[in-house]
Amino acid sequence: MNPALGLRRTALLSVTLLSLAGCVGAPSDTKSLNGGTQLVQASDSGLVSATVSLDGPSTLTRGPNSFLVELDPADDGGADVPVLSAASATMPAHGHSVTATEIDAVGTAYRIANLDLFMSGVWQVDLTVALGARMDHVEFSLDVP
């Protein structure tokens, strides 16, 4: 084999590999919460709408974060008041998951304290909501820098 030809082929393969390395798209439908923004997300079955904001640092950070969650029942919610019963977060690609250990009622809202999003990347957050006897989930993605 001609060594020069081999070098050219190696260079071509290297360029191809580097091009392949660039084929990861940035998140398009994830949220980067900060002190000035809120996230509004309807529950899976449409029972409630959740308004989520950061409580604490001005931006979402890697590590413990606290959130304020306001829950508004849908029109057919009747007199039932929605209750935030659990919160968890999962990194779908890594298998990491964390569960909130502290959820407090703060006026008409709920405060999720120190949910530890310990790794950079996209976390899928799952809020479990009860409305009377019915259960529902609010799901959204957060882009942890």
Add this chain to the structure above:
Amino acid sequence: MKYAKAAVLALASALCFRALPARACSCSGQGPASALTRPDQTWGIRASQRVLLGYGAFNAHAEFAPFAPGEHDRTVEYDLLAAYRLRRWELSGSFGYGSRSVDIAGEYGQGAGFGDSSLRARFELVDEPAVWQNGVYPALALLASLGLPTGNARGIAPRGLGATELALGVSAERSFARLFRAGAVAQAAARLPDTSLGTSRQLGPRASAELTLSYFAQPDLVLSVLASVRWEGDVALAGHLESGTAQRWSELGAAISWQPWTSPLRVGFAERYAPGVDALGANTVANATGELWLGYVR
């Protein structure tokens, strides 16, 4: 006079042996496509120890951040591979056991147990031309593998993929300039749906490629350098494709292996390094990986 003739013959033999190309085989490289056995062998086993030291992580925007002081992600794995050759086929299976310790941003996790297992078939489709033949084509081999999710795949320190993986690949290797051998392998894999996170999950497809350049410092001693990239597509959770969960790795590495033709023993060491440079990774931990292996082939 008799001794002089013998000496000249021995000297000529040594010179001829040195001038001929190294008797490279696909077992020379240290990449994922290498065979364990040579065509003249029937079976082999290989035990290896791999240590992965994470030193930082890439976020979804491919930005690298080193771990803070006190943070770590360490894995030690022991792997046993057994291979059987049937003419141009090599069938192999491997399983591993190890432990992982993670302490990141106040979250600590540690686990020990089996890792994922795999079964692989490698078929040597075309041999590269012998020294007396014309042609520049490389040796080609086809690969098919089945990865089984036998390792724990959730928590702070998971050690497995959590899904069954089916992979196909092709490997091309070619000797040149007498003492060198270049190799390239490309693989594509699909993952079956799983519920390892407690809800339905569909991992994205995987594609990987690796280039290897080996130098036969001695007929039995091989020095290699390698470069690899690996990409995985977005993950779907509960039927919803999670944008920004695609992963990629880029690694550089080097290996040294001793594989004498007259002995069934083999020993090697490889070091891989994922550079902590923006854009060279995404949604992954950057590791420095060391692997030591000991093989026995007959």
